[in-house]
Structures are given as C-alpha cells and as structure tokens.
Amino acid sequence: MSDAPFKNPGWAGNTGEFDLTEEQVRGDDFVGDRPKHGGHASGAGTLPYMLAEKNPEAKLFEGEYQERFEKILTRYPTKRAALLPTLSLAQELRGYVSPESMDRVAELLDLSPAYVRGVSTFYTMYNKRPVGRYLVQVCTNISCNLCGADEVLEAFLSYTDTELGETSEDGNFTTIEAECLAACGFPTCVQINSRYFENVTPAEVPKIIEHLKTKGGD
Amino acid sequence: MADDLVTLTIDGHEVSVPKGTTLLEAAKTIGEQVPHYCYHPGLSSPAMCRLCLVEVEGAPKPMPSCVTTVMEGQVVRTMSEEAKGHREGVLEFYLLNHPLDCPICDMSGECDLQDYVHLEGRKQGRGVEPKRVFGRDDFGGDVLFYGDRCVMCTRCVRFMSEVEQDERLTVVERGNRSVIDTFFTEGLEGTNWHGNIVDICPVGALVSKDFLYKARAWDLDHTPSVCASCSQGCNVMLHTRDNLVHRVKPRENLEVNGWWMCDHGRMDYEWINDGNRLEAPLISEDGVSRRAVGWKDALGELLGRAEELEAASVRAVASARASNEDLGALAELVGALGGGETVFRSPRAQEELVLKGFPKLARRKDLAPNVKGAELLGMRRVGDDAGAGGLDSVAEHGSIVIVLGDVLADQGEDFGAGADLYVYLGTHDSPAAKHADIVLPVTSHAEQEGTFTNHEGRVQRFWPALQPPGMARPAWLILGALDAELTGEGAPETAAELFGKLSDAVPAFGGLTYPDLGTQGASAKVGAGAGS
Ligand code: SF4
Ligand code: SF4
Ligand code: FES
Numbered sequence: 001m002s003d004a005p006f007k008n009p010g011w012a013g014n015t016g017e018f019d020l021t022e023e024q025v026r027g028d029d030f031v032g033d034r035p036k037h038g039g040h041a042s043g044a045g046t047l048p049y050m051l052a053e054k055n056p057e058a059k060l061f062e063g064e065y066q067e068r069f070e071k072i073l074t075r076y077p078t079k080r081a082a083l084l085p086t087l088s089l090a091q092e093l094r095g096y097v098s099p100e101s102m103d104r105v106a107e108l109l110d111l112s113p114a115y116v117r118g119v120s121t122f123y124t125m126y127n128k129r130p131v132g133r134y135l136v137q138v139c140t141n142i143s144c145n146l147c148g149a150d151e152v153l154e155a156f157l158s159y160t161d162t163e164l165g166e167t168s169e170d171g172n173f174t175t176i177e178a179e180c181l182a183a184c185g186f187p188t189c190v191q192i193n194s195r196y197f198e199n200v201t202p203a204e205v206p207k208i209i210e211h212l213k214t215k216g217g218d
Numbered sequence: 219m220a221d222d223l224v225t226l227t228i229d230g231h232e233v234s235v236p237k238g239t240t241l242l243e244a245a246k247t248i249g250e251q252v253p254h255y256c257y258h259p260g261l262s263s264p265a266m267c268r269l270c271l272v273e274v275e276g277a278p279k280p281m282p283s284c285v286t287t288v289m290e291g292q293v294v295r296t297m298s299e300e301a302k303g304h305r306e307g308v309l310e311f312y313l314l315n316h317p318l319d320c321p322i323c324d325m326s327g328e329c330d331l332q333d334y335v336h337l338e339g340r341k342q343g344r345g346v347e348p349k350r351v352f353g354r355d356d357f358g359g360d361v362l363f364y365g366d367r368c369v370m371c372t373r374c375v376r377f378m379s380e381v382e383q384d385e386r387l388t389v390v391e392r393g394n395r396s397v398i399d400t401f402f403t404e405g406l407e408g409t410n411w412h413g414n415i416v417d418i419c420p421v422g423a424l425v426s427k428d429f430l431y432k433a434r435a436w437d438l439d440h441t442p443s444v445c446a447s448c449s450q451g452c453n454v455m456l457h458t459r460d461n462l463v464h465r466v467k468p469r470e471n472l473e474v475n476g477w478w479m480c481d482h483g484r485m486d487y488e489w490i491n492d493g494n495r496l497e498a499p500l501i502s503e504d505g506v507s508r509r510a511v512g513w514k515d516a517l518g519e520l521l522g523r524a525e526e527l528e529a530a531s532v533r534a535v536a537s538a539r540a541s542n543e544d545l546g547a548l549a550e551l552v553g554a555l556g557g558g559e560t561v562f563r564s565p566r567a568q569e570e571l572v573l574k575g576f577p578k579l580a581r582r583k584d585l586a587p588n589v590k591g592a593e594l595l596g597m598r599r600v601g602d603d604a605g606a607g608g609l610d611s612v613a614e615h616g617s618i619v620i621v622l623g624d625v626l627a628d629q630g631e632d633f634g635a636g637a638d639l640y641v642y643l644g645t646h647d648s649p650a651a652k653h654a655d656i657v658l659p660v661t662s663h664a665e666q667e668g669t670f671t672n673h674e675g676r677v678q679r680f681w682p683a684l685q686p687p688g689m690a691r692p693a694w695l696i697l698g699a700l701d702a703e704l705t706g707e708g709a710p711e712t713a714a715e716l717f718g719k720l721s722d723a724v725p726a727f728g729g730l731t732y733p734d735l736g737t738q739g740a741s742a743k744v745g746a747g748a749g750s
Contacts (some may be wrong), residue, residue, distance in 0.1 A: 111583035114379070114401045121390035 038063040052184060054095035056130065060104045065093055069108070082121055082162040087126055096127035132167040134212055136160075137178035137191040147187035148201070155205035156190075172213060226292040241283035242270055245296050250556050252296050253334040255371035255420045257284035260477045260576070261380055267371050267694030269312075269334070272296045280304045283528065291595040302338050308340040315349045316393060317366045325422030325433030331369060334665070352397055357387075358405025359412045360427050360481065365397050368423035374398060376417040381478065381575035382411045398423070410571045410581065413484045417467060418477070428485065433457075441683035442469055442737055444670050446539055446663050447483040448567075449584040451672030452546030453738070454479060456683040458485075463487045463683065470736050474676065479575060480581045496647050496659035497688025502709060508657070513689065517696070520656050521703055524555060524618070530638070533615040536597055538586035540693060541668030542727075543713050544660075544679065544721040545588070545595050547697035548622050554704040555618055560597045563624060564589050565605035582673050585609055587663075591671035594726040609633075622693055623660070626650035643693055645686045659690035666692035667713040669735065672741055677730060678739030712734060 046099060061069045069089060077084045088100045097120050104115040120126050127135070138144075138153040157164065160173040167174045168193070183189035188197035190208075197208060223234045228241070233562050240263075243251050259648045263285050277294035280301065283294075293300055312331060319327045352365025372389060375398065377720035379385045386406055391401045406412040434702035445452040445466070453466045457652055464584035466487050468479035478625035482690045499516030500508040511519070524530070532552045536545055566588040571581040585605075585748035593599070600608030610620060613629060619637040621644065628634055629650035642654035645662050652749040663670075665686040694716050702709035710716035714732040721727030727742050734740050 032270040114375075114380070115384040117399075117401050118388040122392045163338060 016124070016158075021159065038068050040063075054093070054133070057092045057098070058093045060090055060101060060108070062095070065089065066185075076084050079152055080111060083109055083111065083116065084123070087116075087120055096130050098128075113187055130166075130167070132174040133172050134174070136175040137181070139179070139181045139183070139187070139191075140177045141180040143180075143184035144187040144189055149188040151201050151202045152188045152190065152205065154201040159206050159209050163168045173209070224288045224290050226288050226290065227296060228294045229296055235288055236695055237288070237664075238242045239288050240275075240284045241272060241281070241288060241294055241296075242256070244288050245272075245283065245294070250296050251668055252283050253330070253338065254502070255330060255369050256373065258373050258376075258418055258477075261373060261418075262562065264372065264376075267304060267369065268308050271301060271308065273298050273304075273517065274302040283590045293589065305338050306340060306568065307334055312342070313339070313343055314345055317349065319349075319367070323364075323367065323422040324425045324430060325367075325419075325435070326713065329422055330420035331367075331414075331483075335654040348393055356405070357400050357412075358407035359409060360485070361406055361412060361416060361673075362425050362427050363398060364423050367421050368398060369421050370396060370398075371420060371700060372398075373418045374424055375419070376407075377415050377418060378412075380413070381573065382409060383574040384409055386412075386636050387415075391482065391627065397497075410480055410482070411478060411573055412580055413481045414468070414478045426465065428523060433459050433464045438464060439680050440467075443664065443666075443680040443683060444587060444672075444678045445479060445483040445486075446670070447486040447585060448480075449538075449582040449587060449673040450580060451477065451587055451670055451676065451678050452479040452483055452579070453741075455676065458683050461684050462491045465643065473578075474672065474678075475579045476576045478576060478579060480571060480573075480579075481580055484572075489742040490662055491597070492646070492665045493687075494683045495645055495659060495687045495690065497690060500654075500657040502655050502657070504652070512690070515694075516656060516658060517700060517703070520639075520641060520700065523655060524704075527615065527617065527638050530556040530617045531610040531615075532560075532620060534558060534560040535609060535612055535621065535624045535626070536560050536562040536592060536618040538562050538564040538584070538589040538592050539663070540588060540623040541590045541591075541666070541713075542588065542595070542671055543668045544622065544693035544697070545597065547701065547710075547716060547725070548620070549595050549695040551697045551701045551704070552620065553618060554701050558618070560595075561600045561608065561612065562589075562592045563601035563605045563608060564599065566603040573589050587672070588669040590673055590675055591669075591677075595724060621654075622697075623652070640702065646692070655707075658696055659688065660693040660696065661686040661690050663688070666694075667715060668692070668694070668737075669713075672739075675726075677727065677735055677742050678738045679735050679737070 072082050072085045087097055088107050090105055091097050094101055102116045102120050103113050106113045119134060122127065136156050138149060138156060140149045140153060156157040156175045160175060162168045162173065162175060164178055165174065178191065182188045182193055183196060183198055188200045190197045190200045225232060225234045228245050228248055229250060233244055233247050235244045235247060242254060242257060243501055245252050251271060252270050254270040257263050257270060265282045265285040266672045268282060271284045272283045273295040275279045311372050320332060326332060351434065355363040355365060357363050375387045376387060386400055386402060386409060387398055391395050391397060399431045400406065416426045437459050440455045440457055443454050443456045445454045453469040453471040455469050456463050457465045457467060466484050468475055468477055470477050498510040499509050499513060501516060501519055502508050532555050534548060534552050536548055549560065552560055559683050564584055567583045567585055570583055573579045609629060613633045614636055617635045617638050618637050619640045621642045623644060625644060625646055625648045631649050631652045633650035633653065636652045641656045642651040643658045643660050645660055651657055661682055665684045666682050669679050671677050694713060697711040698716060705733055718731050721730045730742065
C-alpha cells in the first residue's frame with residue numbers, strides 16, 4: 001500500500017481552463033451553480049456543479065441559452081443530429097423534459113413531435129417528470145450491488161422519506177436507481193445532480209443529506 | 219431482360235427472380251412463406267423483428283430474409299432445422315411478456331404470432347418471471363391498443379409516418395418497456411386512413427372498436443368485392459357471417475388501392491345489413507293500396523300496361539350505385555320501350571382525400587362507385603352535390619317513368635303521379651314510390667355479381683356475399699327479362715353474359731369480358747363517350 005494520499009482519478013489537476021481547485025471539486029463543500037453560459041465546451045458535462053437554475057416556465061430558449069442552442073446547431077451537420085444536446089439544454093433549464101418542451105424542441109429542429117417524443121423517452125437520463133432540487137441516482141449494478149448498494153438506496157429513501165422516483169416534501173430530493181455509473185472501482189457510487197459521491201455507505205447517507213440541505217442554497 | 223434475373227436455389231428449388239428481390243419475396247415464388255412481422259411490402263424494411271431469419275450457405279450467421287437480396291448461385295434454406303431453430307429462439311422471446319390471451323383476443327384465428335408459434339415455436343414456455351403489463355389504451359378513432367400483445371414491429375408507426383404521413387404514433391421508452399403510443403391528445407381521431415393499421419398489425423395489439431367481439435375470425439366468410447363508397451373503387455373483402463357483413467377489409471390491388479382503404483369506405487357497410495328492405499314485387503291499385511305478387515305476375519302486369527301505351531317516351535332515373543350490368547340492362551329497356559333520357563344523381567364531397575404515401579389512392583369526390591359507368595352508358599348527371607334535386611322533368615313526366623336504385627329521398631309523394639306507367643326498382647321503399655304502379659325489389663351490390671367502373675375507367679368485378687332478402691333479384695336480371703320479352707331476344711342468364719353483350723355494344727368497354735377482368739379488373743377505354 002502506498003502512502004500517497006488517495007486521489008480521485010477523475011481529477012486531472014488544474015488545467016487552467018476552470019477556476020476550480022481540487023478541494024472544490026472533490027471536497028465536501030462545493031455545491032456551485034452551473035454557469036448559464038454552460039462553461040467551457042470541453043468540460044461542461046463533467047464539472048461537478050451541484051445546482052442548476054431550474055425554471056419549468058423558462059422560455060426555450062432566450063439569452064445565454066439561445067446562444068448555447070445556436071452553438072449546438074453549429075456542431076452538427078443536420079438539425080436532427082442536434083436533438084440530444086438540445087433536449088439536455090431544455091432539461092438543464094427547465095429541470096425536466098415536459099411534453100411542451102418536446103413540442104417546442106421539435107419545432108426548433110423541424111422534427112415531428114412524435115419523433116422527439118420517441119427519442120426523449122428512449123433515454124433514461126431525460127427526466128420526463130419534475131424532479132427535486134437534488135436528483136440522487138444510486139448505482140445498483142453489479143459492483144455496487146455486491147458492496148451494498150441496496151442498503152444505500154434504502155437509506156436514501158428512508159432519510160428523505162420518499163418512495164423510489166418520488167420527490168420529498170420539501171422539494172429537495174428525488175432518489176432513483178441507476179444502471180452502472182462507470183465508477184465500479186468505488187462502490188457504492190451515487191450521482192447527485194452532476195457530481196459523483198463514491199464509496200458511499202448507508203451510515204454516510206444522513207451526513208450527505210444534511211450537508212446538501214444546509215449547503216443547498218449556496 | 220435475362221441480365222436482370224438472378225438464379226439461386228431456395229429449399230432445393232431453382233428460382234430466377236429479378237435482381238434486387240429479397241429472399242423473403244423470392245421464397246414466395248415457390249410457395250414458402252417465411253415468418254415475418256416488421257416486413258410489409260407497402261412499408262420500408264427496418265429488419266428489426268428478426269423473425270424472418272433463414273440459413274444462407276456460406277454466410278456466417280442467419281440472415282434476415284426481408285432485407286437480404288438475392289445473389290447469383292446462392293443456396294438458401296428457409297425451412298431447414300437450423301433456420302427453424304433460429305426462429306424458434308426469436309419466437310420464445312416474443313412470448314416472454316405476451317399475455318397468451320388468445321381466447322379473448324379479436325385477432326385469434328388470423329394472428330401471425332399464434333400461427334408462427336403453432337408452426338415453429340416451442341411447445342412449452344420456459345418463462346418463470348412475472349410478465350410486465352401495459353393494459354389497454356384507446357388510440358382514438360376506431361382503434362384500441364392492447365399493449366401486452368404488441369410485438370413492436372412498428373408497422374403501425376411506419377404506416378402513419380410513411381403512408382398516411384401524419385405522425386400520430388411513436389415508440390416510447392425502450393427495452394421491454396417500449397410501447398406504441400399516440401402523441402397528440404386526440405390520438406388518431408380525425409385521420410382518414412387509420413383503419414389500415416389494424417389490418418397490418420400482425421397480432422391483436424391494434425383492434426377495431428367497431429368489430430370488437432362481434433365475430434371470431436374463423437366464422438367469417440370472405441367474399442371479394444369493391445368498395446361502393448366512392449368512385450376510387452378500392453378492392454375489398456366483405457367478411458360475413460349469418461348473412462350480415464361484419465367488417466370490410468382491403469384486398470390487394472397495386473393498380474387501385476395497394477393494400478389500403480379509407481376509413482370512410484371501411485365503416486360504410488351498415489346500410490348493406492339494413493333489414494328494412496323491399497322483399498316482394500308490389501302492384502299498386504290506383505295509388506291507394508299495394509299487393510304483393512310473384513315475379514311472373516309482376517312482370518306480366520308491367521308488360522301488359524306498357525303495351526297499352528302508344529308512342530311512349532321514357533324518363534328514367536338511375537343510380538351510380540348500380541352495376542354496369544344493371545345500368546346497361548336499364549339502357550336497353552329504355553330503348554325497347556320507346557326511348558328517352560336516363561339521368562342519375564350522385565353526392566359529391568368537397569375535396570379529395572389523397573393518401574400521401576400512395577397517391578394513386580384517394581377518397582374521390584364522387585361518393586358512388588359507378589359514376590363513370592353511368593356516364594359511359596350515356597346517362598346524364600343531374601342534381602346538386604348532395605345528390606338531390608334535378609328531377610323536376612321526370613317527376614312530372616306523363617308517359618313512362620322508371621326509377622332504378624335512387625330512393626328519391628328529396629322527392630315528395632306526388633313524384634310520378636302524372637305518369638301513365640311508373641316503375642320503381644329499389645332495395646328500399648320510398649315515400650316517393652307511392653304512385654309507382656309497380657315496385658320491384660332489387661339486390662344490393664353485396665348480394666349480386668357485377669362490375670363497377672371506377673373514376674379512371676377501370677372495370678372491376680364484385681361477387682355476391684349475401685343471400686338476397688325475400689324475392690329480391692338483381693336489377694339486370696329483371697330488366698333483362700323485360701327487355702327480352704319486348705324485343706324477342708333471349709334473356710341474359712348470367713351477369714357475365716350480359717356484360718359481354720354490353721361491352722360489345724358500348725365501345726368504351728372495348729370488348730372486355732369477365733375473364734379479362736379477373737379479380738383485379740381492367741381498364742375500359744376511357745374517353746370514348748365519357749363525360750367529365
Ligand atoms: S401495435 Fe401492432 S403494428 Fe404496431 S408495433 Fe405493435 S404489433 Fe406492430
Ligand atoms: S377510397 Fe373510396 S373506394 Fe376506397 S375505401 Fe375509401 S370510399 Fe371506398
Ligand atoms: S421481417 Fe425481417 S427482420 Fe422483421
């Protein structure tokens with residue numbers, strides 16, 4: 001066993017692109033807001049932003065979101081090809097992909113509503129219903145399962161007093177099961193919004209929840 | 219030509235088929251029906267059901283015969299143990315979540331899942347897990363969806379997007395949760411061709427509300443016919459039981475309707491079953507009372523009264539719902555009685571409803587099957603777009619008035635009151651037949667043999683599907699017998715004979731005979747003598 005302190009292999013060091021320290025990324029405290037402009041294209045999807053501004057009534061799209069949508073369009077040869085990132089953007093903004101959002105996206109991309117609906121429902125990472133401020137996804141696939149994922153899941157449900165897929169009364173937590181989160185080396189892995197929590201045990205669950213509750217509004 | 223043919227061996231038979239033919243179609247030429255769900259000749263081929271797997275010599279794995287095209291010298295086995303084994307495996311998956319509710323399923327008896335499993339499936343299931351359950355959904359229009367029976371072939375989705383081109387259906391979710399769903403709140407309501415998805419659904423997932431629980435598939439007799447609801451003349455099958463039409467299904471004819479028909483025509487059959495029919499010839503005594511008589515007396519009376527008239531002139535009202543034979547016999551009779559004019563009326567819709575993905579087919583404006591036939595026989599169209607009006611000169615005609623097949627719904631009781639002889643031939647009685655001296659019961663097109671001429675001049679046969687009520691007889695038989703008495707020629711004994719004579723006499727029919735027409739019809743020489 002090496003004495004070197006454990007390092008999350010996901011942390012590549014500060015490349016200078018983002019104004020974040022390792023402590024912010026891996027530590028307990030960080031629950032930053034996702035920047036509206038989306039962040040740098042190369043890392044936007046992987047940054048551990050805990051909170052996104054969610055407004056189910058937000059217009060698709062305007063302001064910075066319109067700019068991001070236009071940028072998305074430039075990355076693909078056809079409008080149809082831009083469907084997935086456009087849906088993600090709509091979800092980031094509104095918190096979930098409502099039937100109205102699907103209609104609107106269909107309109108924006110000249111697709112049929114039926115096609116957009118088929119695609120949106122095919123991918124489980126699009127929320128078809130509103131979710132809490134924190135979407136807790138507990139991996140229950142093989143590695144995590146062997147290491148007690150079922151108990152972790154159970155702990156999240158009982159501490160937030162919800163059923164699977166339900167949102168807690170304070171609007172903070174929705175817990176769902178996830179198939180492999182690709183962190184099999186660190187079971188049980190829990191993804192909360194964009195951020196991974198690794199090696200989670202049932203005993204840690206109350207701590208995480210309380211932490212999120214108090215830090216939530218940061 | 220020969221260059222374009224590819225020769226290969228299928229199940230030990232050498233066959234030559236055009237380049238580009240799929241193995242599935244090539245196998246049909248030797249009578250082998252390879253099981254399949256997603257493939258339909260009228261739709262694109264996504265090759266997604268994997269049920270059509272066959273063994274191709276030299277290929278590393280089984281090939282989907284619906285998209286694999288023929289190659290020179292290829293050796294294909296569609297019914298080998300290996301091919302069947304692959305399909306047995308696929309079929310087992312299809313039954314994983316299937317509720318096995320054949321006894322209460324409308325499709326039972328004509329279901330591809332039932333048939334294929336019976337032919338090639340496992341004798342015993344191995345599933346122990348609980349099945350996922352979707353239940354039933356109302357898709358709107360005439361369609362009910364039983365999600366658990368669906369085999370996810372997406373034929374229905376592709377029909378709506380490729381043929382009707384109104385994407386109202388889609389696959390939602392994925393994996394074993396995937397299910398067909400409507401998107402708009404109105405579902406299929408308001409679309410004009412959605413009945414076809416019930417036809418092409420290979421299983422009992424999409425069923426017709428109209429037909430629901432009305433009859434079992436194996437109890438129905440199928441009679442080839444022609445839709446009588448517009449001048450397109452879609453080829454159809456009448457499905458009957460207990461002398462009632464229970465449903466109408468399209469019959470394949472690539473020149474006319476492909477595999478499809480419109481919802482208007484599909485649902486327009488209840489009138490055929492209407493029991494309130496004329497069942498015996500009636501002779502009127504001074505327009506006050508009527509008495510039922512036998513055919514001999516009725517025709518004798520008619521001829522007797524006609525003989526008393528000197529220098530008669532005829533005004534006749536025909537119907538564009540009558541067959542070419544009926545109309546031809548009427549024209550002959552009008553001539554034999556002294557000549558005169560025959561008019562007809564037919565309702566007309568505001569617009570054509572074109573099937574976008576098969577534009578040959580449209581619900582035409584003329585809502586009767588034989589407008590063209592009537593025109594080719596020199597009859598003049600009168601009246602308005604509702605099929606009313608235009609009969610003033612007939613209503614007041616003094617000599618002979620003959621009505622065939624028009625129920626004169628817009629006419630009053632004094633219609634034909636001033637005529638010396640008023641003969642009314644119809645399936646149904648009418649208040650405007652009050653003054654008819656003689657009322658003769660005729661059969662509907664579903665009860666007799668005959669032909670219609672569609673909007674582009676295609677002459678198509680239909681066959682009798684039902685027993686006529688009481689003493690009703692085909693109009694051509696009655697009119698032909700009268701004409702024979704008047705002219706001294708022999709009466710026609712079959713519709714074929716009458717049509718033969720007709721097409722010799724009327725240049726527009728160009729000498730066609732029933733054998734020429736076959737089951738798919740043939741084109742009359744349109745133009746000659748045709749109206750607009
Ligand atoms: S409903 Fe019928 S036609 Fe549609 S996908 Fe299912 S099985 Fe195929
Ligand atoms: S298009 Fe005309 S002929 Fe065809 S089914 Fe409809 S009404 Fe009948
Ligand atoms: S018919 Fe060939 S894969 Fe479905």
